[in-house]
Every structure is written in C-alpha cells, then in structure tokens.
Amino acid sequence: xxxxxxxxxxxxxxxxxxxAAVVMFLTVFGAAHWLNAEPGEAGFGKTLLLIxxxxxxxxxxxxxxxxxxxSMAGRYNSQVDRSFRMGMMWFIFSEVMFFGAFFGALxxxxxxxxxxxxxxxxxxxxxQFLWSDYAASWGNGGGNxxxxxxxxxxxxxxxxxxLINTLIxxxxxxxxxxxHHALKAGHRGKVLLFLGVTVLLGAGFLFCQAHEYAEAYKExxxxxxxxxxxxTFFMLTGFHGLHxxxxxxxxxxxxxxxxxGHFSKEHHFGFEAVAWYWHFVDVVWLGLFMFVYIL
Amino acid sequence: xxxxxxxDHHDEHHDEHHExxxxxxxxxxxxxxxxxxxxxxxxxxxxxxxxxxFAMVIRAELFKPGMQLVQPYFFNEMTxxxxxxxxxxxxxxxxxxxxxxxxxxxVGAPDMALPRxxxxxxxxxxxxxALLLSTLFLPGGGPAGGWTMYPPxxxxxxxxxxxxxxxxxxxxxxxxxxINIIATILNMxxxxxxxxxxxxxxxxxxxxxxxxxxxxxxxxxxxxxLLTDKYxxxxxxxxxxxxxxxxxxxxxxxxxxxxxxxxxxxxFGIISEIIPTFARKPIxxxxxxxxxxxxxxxxxxxxxxxxxxAVGLPLGAEIFFMYATMLIAVPTGVKVFNWVAxxxxxxxxxxxxxxxxxxxxxxxxxxxxSGLMLALVPADFQYHDTYFVVAHFHYVLVTGAIFAIIAATxxxxxxxxxxxxxxxxxKMHFWNSVIWVNVLFFPQHFLGLAGMPxxxxxxxxxxxxxxxxxxxxxxxxxxxxxIFLGVLIHCVWFSKKKATDxxxxxxxxxxxxxxxxxxxxxxxxAPVIHDEELAHGHVED
Numbered sequence: 108x109x110x111x112x113x114x115x116x117x118x119x120x121x122x123x124x125x126x127a128a129v130v131m132f133l134t135v136f137g138a139a140h141w142l143n144a145e146p147g148e149a150g151f152g153k154t155l156l157l158i159x160x161x162x163x164x165x166x167x168x169x170x171x172x173x174x175x176x177x178s179m180a181g182r183y184n185s186q187v188d189r190s191f192r193m194g195m196m197w198f199i200f201s202e203v204m205f206f207g208a209f210f211g212a213l214x215x216x217x218x219x220x221x222x223x224x225x226x227x228x229x230x231x232x233x234x235q236f237l238w239s240d241y242a243a244s245w246g247n248g249g250g251n252x253x254x255x256x257x258x259x260x261x262x263x264x265x266x267x268x269x270l271i272n273t274l275i276x277x278x279x280x281x282x283x284x285x286x287h288h289a290l291k292a293g294h295r296g297k298v299l300l301f302l303g304v305t306v307l308l309g310a311g312f313l314f315c316q317a318h319e320y321a322e323a324y325k326e327x328x329x330x331x332x333x334x335x336x337x338x339t340f341f342m343l344t345g346f347h348g349l350h351x352x353x354x355x356x357x358x359x360x361x362x363x364x365x366x367x368g369h370f371s372k373e374h375h376f377g378f379e380a381v382a383w384y385w386h387f388v389d390v391v392w393l394g395l396f397m398f399v400y401i402l
Numbered sequence: 403x404x405x406x407x408x409x410d411h412h413d414e415h416h417d418e419h420h421e422x423x424x425x426x427x428x429x430x431x432x433x434x435x436x437x438x439x440x441x442x443x444x445x446x447x448x449x450x451x452x453x454x455x456f457a458m459v460i461r462a463e464l465f466k467p468g469m470q471l472v473q474p475y476f477f478n479e480m481t482x483x484x485x486x487x488x489x490x491x492x493x494x495x496x497x498x499x500x501x502x503x504x505x506x507x508x509v510g511a512p513d514m515a516l517p518r519x520x521x522x523x524x525x526x527x528x529x530x531x532a533l534l535l536s537t538l539f540l541p542g543g544g545p546a547g548g549w550t551m552y553p554p555x556x557x558x559x560x561x562x563x564x565x566x567x568x569x570x571x572x573x574x575x576x577x578x579x580x581i582n583i584i585a586t587i588l589n590m591x592x593x594x595x596x597x598x599x600x601x602x603x604x605x606x607x608x609x610x611x612x613x614x615x616x617x618x619x620x621x622x623x624x625x626x627x628l629l630t631d632k633y634x635x636x637x638x639x640x641x642x643x644x645x646x647x648x649x650x651x652x653x654x655x656x657x658x659x660x661x662x663x664x665x666x667x668x669x670f671g672i673i674s675e676i677i678p679t680f681a682r683k684p685i686x687x688x689x690x691x692x693x694x695x696x697x698x699x700x701x702x703x704x705x706x707x708x709x710x711x712a713v714g715l716p717l718g719a720e721i722f723f724m725y726a727t728m729l730i731a732v733p734t735g736v737k738v739f740n741w742v743a744x745x746x747x748x749x750x751x752x753x754x755x756x757x758x759x760x761x762x763x764x765x766x767x768x769x770x771x772s773g774l775m776l777a778l779v780p781a782d783f784q785y786h787d788t789y790f791v792v793a794h795f796h797y798v799l800v801t802g803a804i805f806a807i808i809a810a811t812x813x814x815x816x817x818x819x820x821x822x823x824x825x826x827x828x829k830m831h832f833w834n835s836v837i838w839v840n841v842l843f844f845p846q847h848f849l850g851l852a853g854m855p856x857x858x859x860x861x862x863x864x865x866x867x868x869x870x871x872x873x874x875x876x877x878x879x880x881x882x883x884x885i886f887l888g889v890l891i892h893c894v895w896f897s898k899k900k901a902t903d904x905x906x907x908x909x910x911x912x913x914x915x916x917x918x919x920x921x922x923x924x925x926x927x928a929p930v931i932h933d934e935e936l937a938h939g940h941v942e943d
Contacts, residue, residue, distance in 0.1 A: 115512040115590075115926060120423070120431040124522035131574075132529035135567035139533070142563040142633050186589060190515035193585040201577050201619045208623025208653055212638060220646035229716045233641070254642030331636055334643035338636035342627075 116187050118177070123170040130166050134159030175377075179369065188376055195380040199387045202350070206391055209343050213398060216335040217245055224253050251334025260337070261327040265400035268319045272312050273396050276351075279308035280389045283358070283382050293372050295365065302362045305385070309355035316348050343399055347391055354388050357381045430525070433517035434922060435502050440818070441524050442499025443811075447887075449491030449531065450804075454880055456484035461842075461876035467863045477859035478546035479538060485549035486565075489665065490572045491531055493799065496807045497668040498523075498579045501607045504814060505583060507913035507920060508601045510592025510929045515585035523578035530571035537561035548857060550654060551625065553639040553647050557632045566625040573618040580614035583607055592912075594931035598692070601911055601937050602685060605692045606671025609699045613660045613667075616703075621657035624650060648713055655706035663702045666798060667695055669766075669806030670737055673759050675911075676813050677741050678937060680756035681748030682908040687740045688938045694733035694740075701730045711779050712786040720779045727777040731770065738767055753906070754828030758809035761836045762802060769797030772847065787857075790850025796843045801836075808835075808886065815893055816901030820919030823893035831889060834882035841875030910937040 137155025144150040177183065183191075223230025225243020234241065238253035246262045263269065286301035320341075323329040331341045361381050364370065370378055432438055459480045463470050472480070502520065506513055514520045537544035542560030545551070556562060587600070587608045600608075627650065630636040637643025639650050670691075678685045685691060707715060707723040715723075741763050750756070772794040776782050785791060808831075816822050845868035854865045861869065901918040915935060916924045 115928070117513045117923075117926075118433050118517055120427055120433055121518050121521075122431055124518055125430050125525050127522050128525035128529055131526065131571065132533065135571060136533060139563040139567050142629075143560065189589045190585045193589060194516055194519070194581050197581040197584055197615050198577075201581075201615045204616050205619035205623055208620045208627075208656075211620075211653060211656070212623075212627065212649055215649050215652060216638075216644060216646070220641070220649060221644045223646075224641060224644060229714075237641075250644060252637065252640075252642055252644030254640075256637055256640075256643040331630075331634060334637050335645045338630065338638055338643075338645075342630065342636065 116182065116184055121170075121173065123166060123173065126162075127166045127170065130159050130162030132159070134163060175364070175369065178374075178377075188374075191376055191380070195383060199383060202387065203391075206343075206346065206394075209339070209346065210394065210398065213339045213343065216339060221245060221249065221252070221335065225249070246336060250336025254334070257330055257333035257337060258328060260329040260333045262329065262336070263319060263323055263327065263340075263400065265396070268315050269396060269400045272315050272319075273392065275308050275312045275315070276389045276392050279305045279312070280386055282308065283385050287378065287382055290365070290370060290375055290378060291372055295368075298365050299362065302358065302365060306355060306358045306362055309351055309358060309385075312351055313348065313355065316344070316351075340399055343395055347388070347395055350388050350391070354381070354385050357384065432521050433513070435506050435513045435517065435520065436818075436920060436922065438514075438517075438520050438524050439499045439501075439503030442495045442502055442527075445524070445527060446492050446496035446499055446807075447890075449487050449495070451883070451887075452535070453484050453487035453492055454883065456480045456487065457876065458880050460484065461873040463859050464861070464869050465873040466870065467861055467866050469860055472859070474859050475543060475546055478548075478857065479544045481857050482545045482547065482549055483535070483538065486534060486545075487531070488799075489549065489661075490569075491527070493665050493803050493807070494576065495524075495527060497607075497610070497665075497803075498576075498583075500603075500672070500807070500810050500814070501583055501668065503818065504913060505586055505604055505607060506590065507817075507916065507924060508604050508911060509587060509590060509595050510912050510925050510931065511586060511590035512923065512925050513590075514582050515590050516582050519578050520582050523575045523582065526571050526575040530568045530575065533564055533571070534568035537564045540564070550651075550658070551628060552654075553628060553631065553650050556628060557639075562632050563629060566629045569625050570622055573622045576614050576618045580611035580618075583611040584615070587611075592925065592928040592931055595912075598689065599931075599933070599936055599938055601671075602674035602688070602691050602695075603668070603671035606667045606674070606695050609695050610664050610667045613664050613699055613702065617657040617660040617664075620653060621661075624653040624657065627653070648710070651710050651713060652706070655709045656703075658709065659706040660699070660702040662795075662798075663698055665803045666766075667699065669762070669803045670695060672806045672810040672813075673741060673762050674737075675937070676755050676759040676809055677744050677763075679813075679906050679908045679910070680753060680759075681745045681750050683744055683748040684910075684938065685740065686743035686746075687736070690736055691740055694736040697733040698730060701726065701733070705730065708777055708782075711782045724777055724779045728774060731774055734770055738763060738770075753812075754823070754825060754832055755809045755813035757829065757832045757836075758805050758812065761832070762805045762809065765797055765801035765805070765836075765840075769794055769802055772797065785850060787855055788850035789846040789854045789856060792856055793843050793846035793850060796846070800843070801839055805835075811890070813906075814913075815890070816905045817913060817916075817918050817920055819894045819897070820901055820917075821893050821897035822899040822901050823889050823897065827885060827889045827892070831882060831885040834885060835879060838875045838879035838882055842872055842879050843875070845869075845872045845875075910935060912936070 133155055137152050137157070137159050139152070140150055141152025141156055144152055219229075222228065222243045224234060224238060225241055226234030226239075227243065241249070241253035243249055247260060250262075251257050251260065282301045282305045286298045286305065289297035289301060329340065330337055332338075333340075358381055361378050364377060429437060429441065432441075459472060460477065463472055463477055502514065505511075540561055544561050545556065545559050545565045547556040547559055551565070559565070587604055591600070627636070627638040631639050637645045639645050639647045641647070674685055674691055705723055705727045707719055708727045711720055711723075745760075752760075772790065776785055776791065776794055812823060812828055849865050849868050849872070852865065854861055903917055904914045905918060906914075912929060912931070912935070913920075915929070
C-alpha cells in the first residue's frame with residue numbers, strides 16, 4: 108500500500124478543527140453544568156448545551172462542505188482516498204469497542220453479579236447476610252435485583268416489534284447494497300430509489316423503537332431505573348438507536364448528494380463510508396436482538 | 403533526496419498565503435505535523451509542571467506524620483488530579499507529539515495522513531483539561547476518589563459530570579490521534595520503506611495506536627455508566643439493583659491495563675532508537691523487538707484483573723490472571739536483553755539522551771521486577787493499595803515513560819530547533835534527576851512492604867523517616883526539572899551551536915537526512931530510500 112503515487116497531497120489550513128474543539132467544549136460544559144445544577148436553580152447549562160449542539164451541527168455542515176468541495180474539485184488522489192477509508196474503518200472499530208463495554212456489562216450482570224446475589228458460586232455470603240430471600244433470575248421478577256428497584260416490570264416480547272425491527276434493518280442492509288451496485292453501474296434513478304427506501308426503513312425502525320419505548324414505560328413499567336435489566340436494556344438499545352438516527356441522517360444526506368450528482372461510478376467514498384456504518388449498525392442490532400431480547 | 407521544493411498544495415485560495423501565515427493561522431489552523439507536534443509537546447510540558455506541582459503538595463503533606471498543610475479532601479483531590487493530569491495530559495500527549503513530529507520524517511511522508519483531524523485531536527486537549535482542572539475551583543471540589551474513579555466513592559463527587567465529560571473529550575482526542583497514526587504508517591510510507599524496515603519507534607506507535615482505538619472507547623463506556631448511575635437512575639454498579647461495583651473495575655481495567663502499555667510501548671520504541679545510535683551498532687534482534695512489542699500488546703488484553711486481586715475474585719480468575727501477567731515478563735525480558743546486547747561490544751558514548759536511555763533500561767527493569775512481585779496473588783494481598791504499588795508504577799512511569807520522553811527530547815531537539823542543547827546542563831539535569839528520583843521512590847518500596855497505605859494524608863510515626871527522605875527526593879527531583887526547562891529554552895532561543903543534519907555520528911534513518919532544523923515541509927516528493935541509510939535496512943529474513 109501507499110506506493111503508487113507521484114505526488115503527495117497535504118490539505119490547506121482550516122478553521123474547522125478549532126471550531127469543532129470549541130463547540131464540543133461548549134456542549135459538554137453546558138451538559139455538565141446542567142446536570143450539576145441544584146434542583147430549581149436556573150443556570151446557564153441548558154443554554155450552553157443548546158448553543159454547543161447547534162454549533163456541532165454547523166461545524167459538521169461546514170467541515171463536510173469544504174471537504175466535498177475539495178473532493179469535487181478533484182484534489183484528492185488515491186492515497187487520500189485510502190487514508191479516508193482507513194480512518195472510517197478504524198472509527199467503526201472504535202465504535203464496536205464502545206458497544207463492547209456495554210455488552211460486557213450485560214454479560215457480567217447476567218453471568219455473575221445477578222446469580223451471585225442469589226447465592227450461587229462466589230456470592231454465597233452476600234446472599235446469606237444481605238438478601239437471603241432473593242431468588243436470582245433475569246427479566247421479570249429478578250432482573251431489577253434484590254432491592255426490586257423500580258418495582259415489577261414486564262419484558263418486551265422479542266417476537267413482536269423487535270422481530271419487525273430486525274426484518275426492517277436486515278432489508279435496509281440489502282437495499283443499501285442494491286443502491287451501491289446501482290451506483291457502480293451508473294443507474295442513478297435506481298440508486299435514488301433504493302437509497303430512499305433505506306432511509307425510510309431506518310426511519311421506520313426508529314418509529315417502531317420509539318413506540319416500543321413508550322409501551323415499555325407506560326404499560327410494562329420497564330424503565331431505565333428497573334435495576335440492571337432496565338439499564339442494560341435501555342442503554343444498549345438506546346445507544347444503538349442513537350447510531351441508527353445518525354446513520355439515517357447520513358444516508359439522507361448521501362441521498363441528497365446522489366441527487367446533486369456528487370458521485371461517479373469510481374469515486375463515491377462518502378457513499379461507501381455511510382454504507383459501512385449502516386452495516387455496522389445492523390450487526391450491532393443482531394447482537395442486541397439475540398442477547399437483549401431473545402436470550 | 404528531493405524533499406525541498408515542491409510542496410503540492412493544490413489550493414488556489416490559500417497558496418499565496420502559505421509562506422507568511424500569521425500566528426493564529428500557523429498554530430491554530432495548522433495542518434502541519436511539525437507545528438502540531440510542537441503544540442502537543444509544549445502542552446505536555448505545561449501539564450508535566452502542573453501535575454508535578456500537585457505531586458509537590460502531596461510530598462509536602464507527607465513530609466512529616468500528622469496533618470501539615472492541607473485538608474484531607476484537598477489531599478485526595480491532589481492524588482486524583484496528579485494522576486489524571488500526568489497520564490492524560492503529560493505522558494500521552496508527549497508521545498503523540500513525538501509521533502507527530504517523527505513518524506512522517508521516519509517513514510518519508512510529507513505529513514500525517516489526515517492533517518486536519520490531527521489539528522482537532524490536539525485542540526480538544528486544552529479544552530478537556532480546562533474542564534478537568536476547573537473542577538478544583540467548583541463549590542464541592544474536584545474529583546477526589548482516585549483517578550480510577552471507582553464507584554460508589556466517585557459517585558459522591560459533585561464534579562463527576564465534569565470529569566466524565568473531560569475524559570470523553572480526551573478519549574475522542576486519543577482515538578482520532580491513533581487513527582491518524584495508523585493511517586499514516588500504513589498508507590504514507592515512502593516507496594521501499596517496507597514494514598520491516600521501519601524504525602522500532604514507528605512500530606511501537608503502530609501497535610500503541612491499535613491499543614488506543616481498542617480501549618479508549620471502553621473507558622468512555624465505563625465513565626458513561628458512572629454518569630448514568632449518578633444522574634439517570636441506572637444501577638450498573640448498585641448491588642440492590644442487581645449490579646456490582648466490581649463491574650466498573652472490570653470495565654475500567656479492561657481499558658486500564660492496555661493503557662499502561664500505551665504509556666510504555668512508545669518509550670520502548672524511543673529507547674530502541676537511541677541505544678543503537680550511541681552504541682554505534684544496529685539494534686540487536688530487530689524482528690524480536692517488534693514481535694515482543696506485539697506480544698506485550700496482545701497480553702495486555704488478558705491481564706486486567708491483576709489490578710483487582712484483593713477485591714474478591716473467584717479463585718480460578720485469580721490464578722488465570724496471575725499466570726497471564728507473569729507471562730508478560732517474557733517479551734519484556736526479550737527487550738531488555740536486546741538493549742543490553744545492542745550495547746555489548748559497541749563503541750559507546752554517553753551524551754545526555756544515552757544517559758537517560760541507560761537509566762531507563764536499569765530503572766524500568768526495577769519497576770518490572772516489582773511488577774512481577776505484585777503479579778503474585780498471595781503476595782499482592784499484602785502489597786495491594788500500599789506504597790509498594792506507588793513505588794512500582796512510578797518506577798515504570800517516571801523512570802520509564804518520562805525518562806524516555808526526556809531522552810527523546812534531547813535526542814531529537816537538535817533536529818527540531820537546529821541548535822545543540824547544552825551538554826553540560828543536560829548532564830546536570832540527568833544526574834540530578836537520576837539520583838533524586840531514586841531517593842524519591844526507592845524508600846517507598848520499604849514503606850509499602852511495612853504496610854503504609856496509599857492515598858492517606860497522615861500516617862503512623864513508624865513511617866516518618868522514609869517519608870521524609872522520599873519527600874526530600876521529591877522536592878529535589880521536581881527542582882531538577884527546572885534545569886530541563888532551562889536547557890530547552892536555551893536550546894530553542896539562545897543556543898549558538900548549530901546542529902548538523904545527522905546530529906549524532908551514529909544516527910541512521912530518514913529523519914537524519916533532512917536539514918536541521920527540519921524545514922516546514924519535508925518529503926513533498928517521496929524520497930528514494932537507500933537501505934544503508936536506514937536504521938534497520940538490512941534485516942535478515
């Protein structure tokens with residue numbers, strides 16, 4: 108790799124990195140200030156958070172716009188293209204590890220901490236001295252721990268909405284692949300159709316998930332506060348949902364860029380990066396469907 | 403070598419400005435790996451002195467038994483902040499800065515692969531540390547539960563949200579920096595710079611970058627769980643809700659142990675550059691050195707629970723993690739023996755970088771040995787949370803990582819500034835550092851074996867003498883670093899002695915083929931590589 112280029116490309120100076128650092132700082136500073144405010148205290152946290160968040164959106168818009176302009180002007184050679192690809196691949200790997208932390212927490216509470224609290228294996232004394240009437244189980248009745256925090260709840264049945272969502276995401280992976288092949292073949296109408304369907308499927312997934320969350324809170328009494336069952340359920344599916352949201356927005360932007368004619372048969376890394384991201388989101392969902400809903 | 407003229411800028415709007423950037427454009431909007439590397443190094447030096455001043459507070463309080471100067475809560479803030487600032491603010495940015503400066507020069511690339519992201523990963527850091535350090539001035543105080551942030555203690559801290567978000571920012575910065583380094587090494591090498599001809603420093607950074615991308619997101623996950631446990635009613639770490647405080651320790655140390663190697667593998671790389679130069683011999687066992695780094699990196703993922711032996715793990719886990727940990731001594735031993743073998747029979751000279759490198763080999767090995775002692779489960783029950791642990795990790799981090807960073811600075815600063823530093827004051831810095839750092843940390847082994855606990859502002863009078871010796875060593879080691887500051891300032895702005903291109907007689911590698919100081923843009927056209935110019939040009943298969 109990296110050996111068949113005549114001349115290197117170094118991009119010109121840019122204001123976007125420092126803008127990005129500032130708006131990221133405003134966002135987290137606002138968020139921290141908001142979280143830390145005394146109840147009833149006004150504070151400037153929320154305002155700052157909002158400004159920072161809008162700033163982040165503006166920064167992404169501006170930064171990507173300048174990159175797209177440079178790319179359209181043909182500045183980027185094949186070496187830059189490879190650097191972008193590596194960057195995206197390793198970014199996705201880092202996302203995998205982020206989800207790994209939460210999957211690890213799920214496996215730990217299911218395999219160790221909940222059974223131990225029920226007196227199995229290593230936890231016999233904790234059980235005896237602190238919670239001798241706790242019968243360890245997962246899901247309804249035991250998944251919120253010996254303190255029964257959050258009260259009785261019911262789990263989300265896997266073969267209803269979650270199954271539909273699985274089918275939605277799997278078919279969206281197929282449609283985005285069809286769109287990719289169409290792009291390589293130069294059929295723009297077909298690309299727009301199938302990419303559009305992918306965006307709609309992503310939105311459909313989010314709609315179903317919102318419905319599922321509302322039902323969980325209102326009818327099943329399954330909340331973020333329902334012990335480790337509730338927090339692993341909502342943190343895993345919630346972070347996944349955030350990624351689907353991001354992915355859907357990215358797909359929608361790519362759809363607009365296809366419409367604007369930004370991509371050629373050979374050069375469409377923006378499309379491919381988003382497609383990779385979408386497949387990653389899909390794979391994470393399969394893990395969730397298996398370990399959070401079914402098992 | 404055609405590195406001078408044709409910087410291909412491709413930018414009709416900005417090309418003409420290029421040679422006369424104003425201060426803001428040059429340093430804040432930079433896409434230049436040398437400028438960004440300098441920013442990283444200066445930032446790291448600043449954090450080194452801030453973190454060091456926290457350490458001075460700690461040693462002053464511990465000078466005598468009884469409460470001396472500060473309130474216990476402030477003492478706890480100091481131990482916590484000292485660690486966070488030194489790890490995330492001083493050591494890691496210093497290595498990223500060195501990597502930024504040297505990796506493109508070493509592999510014959512014009513710049514980093516993603517120069518704008520490079521600038522962003524630096525500029526996040528000042529904001530992240532402003533956020534972190536600001537907590538010291540908040541009502542309710544800064545984090546005081548130790549840098550490891552174990553719940554439930556850390557959840558009592560009023561500043562938790564600030565710390566968590568600061569850690570998120572640092573993580574984002576590290577991940578972007580690491581992605582950049584991997585892309586640079588894999589994609590930007592000059593033709594003929596095969597992977598197994600790369601300098602060991604470049605190899606060590608490639609593997610370190612992989613570790614960073616793998617574990618920084620896990621830290622982000624761990625601190626996110628802390629945040630939701632405190633503010634959003636989750637129960638990850640609350641046994642009443644079915645969670646477990648030990649879960650945090652597992653997730654944290656799954657990050658934390660590879661993090662330890664993130665802070666030492668680039669140091670291994672630096673030492674593997676310096677020793678061959680001043681021994682005037684190629685590194686002994688180049689491939690073995692590379693594979694040893696890779697083995698250490700692999701093992702770092704399966705040893706995390708050795709930080710948790712005293713927490714009540716199942717016996718099987720303790721035995722597995724004990725043996726896995728001791729296994730790391732094998733590749734580490736390979737490295738130490740190879741450094742010694744490189745020096746063996748060489749025509750050695752003892753300029754300041756070499757002195758620091760030799761001190762590294764000896765003192766890091768002492769830290770490695772105490773690490774082996776800590777790896778033994780039954781022994782660790784005695785050592786856990788005592789000053790023995792403090793002595794151990796300061797031997798690997800101060801006389802290991804920091805000494806390597808200092809050695810690298812002396813080694814490469816003639817290339818950066820174009821001037822030689824003062825050898826006399828460099829040696830003064832070395833001898834003061836190496837003597838006082840041992841006065842500082844060696845007695846802490848004895849204190850720990852006698853049972854003095856970590857992170858406590860007061861102690862039994864039985865520990866008085868060794869603590870006083872340690873504090874004196876600490877103050878003088880701290881003061882010795884002012885010599886370092888003086889040498890740097892002198893070298894950059896006042897030194898009259900011009901550096902040659904090669905700088906050191908025995909230096910090999912592409913970075914020594916460019917002028918000193920290195921021009922703002924190097925290798926705009928890929929250099930032609932002659933194997934005999936490389937440090938490792940004739941690797942036997």
